[in-house]
Amino acid sequence: AAGMKGLMEIILATHSGMSASDFAQEAGDWLRTTDHPKFKHPYVDVIYQPQLELLEYLRINDFKTFIVSGGGIAFMRPVTKQAYGIPPEQVVGSSVVTEYKTVNGKQELIRMPKINFVNDKAGKPVGIDQHIGRRPILAFGNSDSDMQMIEYAKAGDGRRLALFVHHTDAGREFAYDRKSHVGTLDKALDQAGANGWIIVDMKKDWKRIFPFSK
Amino acid sequence: AAGMKGLMEIILATHSGMSASDFAQEAGDWLRTTDHPKFKHPYVDVIYQPQLELLEYLRINDFKTFIVSGGGIAFMRPVTKQAYGIPPEQVVGSSVVTEYKTVNGKQELIRMPKINFVNDKAGKPVGIDQHIGRRPILAFGNSDSDMQMIEYAKAGDGRRLALFVHHTDAGREFAYDRKSHVGTLDKALDQAGANGWIIVDMKKDWKRIFPFSK
8 A cells, every 4th residue: 555665664673572473563553543644544445456356357257356565574475365355475575584483472473683585676576486386377566676577477378467556646646757766666667568578557547546436 | 395395495595686577487386297206296286185075065164265375475375376276475484685677678676685574483374474464263283382372362362273284194184283394393292282272183183184185
């Protein structure tokens, strides 16, 4: 959802010493109860209506759907089922090292102050292979950080589909691309035509942005 | 399957520089075509009939089933669907580091000569959390290396079930436990009673060992 990514990067590096269970509880509570400053709805609801429709369409047609994000895997997982219909085991993301410990007589995984994996750029195909173990048939991105994932999906045998959302709607959502410091979409725009990547223009192509939009 | 584990540890450390796709092809071919020296059937068929029945029973009752093994994840995945009805994304195992590269114009993940993760002992709960992101309701092991996974599953809220197979059948399979150098089952036998872990006695409890057994 819009604005979640920068937030995730901060969360990723913090909360050391906390158990995975407590972290999941805290992250889930926060995402369900905190309003996005621009959209005035909880973060868990600031999700794209066309994305939900595509995910549902794919699942009806026997695709298995995954989230592959640069964000923290442990931060997203508590709400992905509610938000996207995607269970925790179908979420791929960045992570910190965890250690197995017994705390107050209960076995827990404890978050350590060390990055385990950065699921971004060339890390995305690595994360996909680690978690999924198959090359995606369809991949959908929204920034240059997704180019390697998109390339990886397209390089498979048979028919493949690769898409990028271009954030072009300053009124209903945000407009940014080449010069943006976060979510830069620049090289992907240049290379899309030659590679058969489809650019989705949010302003022109999306009738409704969020489930709560009119 | 019997004897696969030592083999996996060797495979894990080899094949550096090979693409993940080629490795999967080679591993799958090997497991489908190479006979187990004792059982005279291909490794892919040297699997436990009661395990297959339990997995199927769980899935019919809306459980999602996973393999969590110390073996190499990339070595197991090519055959887990055929052998156990478990797709690649539901396999957790040990892994080497991979790097995303373009080889002969095609994007591939290349195996590096470096261990990424050892999914054994205290690593098993870590691997489960990374891949699945939920605490198992039921866990089934067969050696002391599974104790942490079993503890982790049992420590969750609500009803939990923890089992170990005890390899007691020298005639139909193998008999080993406390003094064995591989697959040692020693501490788990001592601690089972106090912890409510169920020990399954292969010789007494299993009517048929392999699908191809009479």
